[in-house]
Amino acid sequence: MDGSAIAASGLRKAYKDKIVLDGIDLHVRTGTIFALLGPNGAGKTTTVNVLTTLLTPDAGKVVVAGHDVATETKAVRAAIGVTGQFASVDDLLTGEENLLMMADLLHLPKAEGQQIADRLLDRFELVEAAGKLAASYSGGMRRKLDLAMTLVGEPQIIFLDEPTTGLDPRSRRTMWEIIQELVADGTTIFLTTQYLEEADQLADRIAVLDQGRLVAEGTAAELKRRVPGSHVRLRFADRYELDVAAQVLHEASRDDEELTLRVPGDGGVRSWRALLDRLDAHSIEVEELSVHTPDLDDVFLALTGHGNKEVSAR
Ligand SMILES: Nc1ncnc2c1ncn2[C@@H]1O[C@H](COP(=O)(O)OP(=O)(O)OP(=O)(O)O)[C@@H](O)[C@H]1O
Known part of the structure; x- marks a missing residue:
């Protein structure tokens, strides 16, 4: 194949x-x-x-x-x-009968059909319900x-x-x-x-x-x-480190209270590696680093230009 x-x-x-x-x-x-x-x-x-x-x-x-x-x-x-x-x-058959009916439709020998049905009932945790009507x-x-x-x-x-x-x-x-x-x-x-x-x-x-x-x-x-919004959040130990990093990473937006920089990127490993190299080259110590990628909800909106009612309702 x-x-x-x-x-x-x-x-x-x-x-x-x-x-x-x-x-x-x-x-x-x-x-x-x-x-x-x-x-x-x-x-x-x-x-x-x-x-x-x-x-x-x-x-x-x-x-x-x-x-x-x-x-x-x-x-x-x-x-x-x-x-x-x-x-x-079929609602009028039990769980087990439904499986046996399927085995019959496939022309499996009776004993084999029963074996398969038993195995599947066990695997799907339906053993207790096997004798009850599917309607229930x-x-x-x-x-x-x-x-x-x-x-x-x-x-x-x-x-x-x-x-x-x-x-x-x-x-x-x-x-x-x-x-x-x-x-x-x-x-x-x-x-x-x-x-x-x-x-x-x-x-x-x-x-x-x-x-x-x-x-x-x-x-x-x-x-x-493919969706804008990927970014890395860098947290620094003190204000001095934050200042130095902010001078090097002009594209970043800063949060003085949190001592963080938010650096936009394309979400690819290569761009994050380049960012770390820049920090290294200036001997900037990062206390904490987290990568944020958009979720599929953002993707759907970005790709189709409209939301998914079913999804946003969840
Ligand atoms: N037999 C048919 N005659 C006319 N229109 C049809 C027929 N079958 C489907 N459609 C139309 O085709 C479109 C796609 O239907 P389809 O059932 O493939 O969508 P879907 O993505 O599976 O949606 P859902 O999540 O609601 O099942 C719908 O607008 C539907 O009304």
Whole structure:
């Protein structure tokens, strides 16, 4: 698979005259977590539907797990698992029955299906609830069961469409831990999220989708560096050291009370190293140094020119 789990280029999709995907290119490496981040209606679900063979794009090419989505639909489906916003859990079955039903759908022998179900119930801490109807499950338990059902088929690539939307903070953390474990086992994860913190915590790479276009792509650190506001805060032992440093670092703003200088930078290691070299050259002693980088909220605003209602409400 040459290290590439998903490769999409030039994806377009419109509903009548409403353009939903406007030329999307994506590349996801095997064994990594990729987050597609965007507000409500940005086109995240549409992208997932295209990548998972559920929707045919108007234009563009998609290769998933080495297979062309348009011509090798079966092979793609065999390699992937999809956990959607609207869970595939059947409310009228128990947790265990849901898992066994999935094993049946995949034509696994009964004994093997039972083994897998038992293992997944244990792994997702659903043993106690295994015999209860899924209708009685909490939101967090449902999501876990839904993901467990996806894992019955041991997919190489898992698509998680907003896996933690609507979950309380504790269930969200549990879900994050599960996702991280999956990747540690070599699975590739493609997730969509409206939560900057989620992308920041989980993803190796993040693509920011806004109104059907990718407005940025990179690691969380790379995206943060694209936003003004990175700075180093230097604290000095006394007023004398502060004065000397302020003369050397003309670009800094000073706080006499705190004995600090705030030095703007591009957030890259190189620029901070150059700053330390300048201080060294003038034998200036720094008492304390802290680097401040903007968070992904700042990034989203800077990249799209507008806020994310869902995010700012959190
Ligand atoms: N079948 C359809 N017919 C017409 N418009 C559609 C259809 N499906 C999606 N859309 C529109 O496409 C846009 C993108 O929808 P999509 O569900 O992909 O966004 P999203 O980023 O997943 O949002 P959300 O976070 O709300 O799920 C929306 O404006 C939506 O109204």
